[in-house]
Amino acid sequence: MSAVLNCNITFIGGGNMAQALIGGLISRGLPATRITVSDPVESVRQLLLEKDVHVTDDNAAAIKHADIVVLAVKPQVLGTVLKPLHGLFDGKLIISIVAGAEIKTISALTGNDRVVRVMPNTPALVQTGAHGIFAYDAVETKDRELATQVLAATGLTIWVSSEAQVDAVTAVSGSGPAYFFYMMESMIRAGKNMGLDEKVATALTLQTALGAAQMAITSSNSPSELRKNVTSPNGTTQAALEVFDRAQISQNIQTALAAAQKRSQELAQELSDSIK
Structure with missing residues (x-):
């Protein structure tokens, strides 16, 4: 983290997601005075002022003295935002968390090849994110380390070996929180159907999800082994899992994630075509 503490970040x-990263960086020791945020919405700027960071609605002024620029805009406005800034990114590391924006698109819009592409996820808001990261070989080791330090402020960082794998990251962890929320919704509904109070069903479900995740993270056993350990022959867990198997839940999950990956690829192409 030491290297990034000496950087100005815009x-x-x-x-x-930007607010999550800002909060994480400040908690890790980056002075708020080293952070600048440019946003066109006054209420957003006012909220960020409470963190003592610099705020502006002038993108060009915001990046002027930056060492690192984090692109955190909506995909549909990416071209509008970056085209007026072309050529102003010289000497700066660009970290893009713009969904679907390929590195070649970012490089063309900025005139800079020092680009790191990131697929974050929303648990970054509570410092438990999972970030898939990719950069071309031309991006130097020191830039990769800086990007890792910025993102590690809000969770796990995983470098992938090809940009195509970012679409798989999108399917697994980018969209992944929604899959678990869906499972939680279903378990809470089932608990209510069996006579539990909604607050009780919710508390039991959420704590069980947290406990299962923590066990999987800290255990030397794989999730498959952990599942087997809690499944007694002819017991209650086996009865439930047999229903899952008959419904081909595992196969359906794999099919669903493949659909998410395909849609990620389509969105990247649509974004690229819209900017040309």
Whole structure:
């Protein structure tokens, strides 16, 4: 983390994910005075002022003295935001958390090849994110380390070996929180159907999800082994899992994630075509 503490970091876009990263960086020791956020929405700027960071609605001014620029805008406005800034990114590391924006698109819009592409996820808001990261070989080791330090402020960082794998990351962890929320919704509904109070069903479900995740993270056993350990022959867990198997839940999950990956690929192409 030491290297990034000496950097000036500008965020273009001050939404939830940017705010999560800002909060994480400040908690790790980066002085708020080293952070600048440019956002067109006054209420967002006012909220960020409470963190004592610099705020502006002038993108060009915001990046002028930056060492690192984090692109955190909506995909549909990426071209509008970056085209007027072309050529102003010389000497700066660009970290893009813009969904679907390929590195070649970012490089063409900025005139800079020092680009790291990131697929974050929303648990970054509570410092438990999972970030898939990719950069071309031309991006130097020191830039990769800086990007890792910025993102590690809000969770796990995993470098992938090809940009195509970012679409798989999107399917697994980018969209992944929604899959678990879906499972939680279903378990809470089932608990209510069996006579539990909604608050009780919710508390039991959420704590069980947290406990299962923590066990999987800290155990030397794989999730498959952990599942087997809790499944007694002819017991209650086996009865439930047999229903899952008959419904081909595992196969359906794999099919669903493949659909998410395909849609991620389509969105990247649509974004690229819209900017040309």
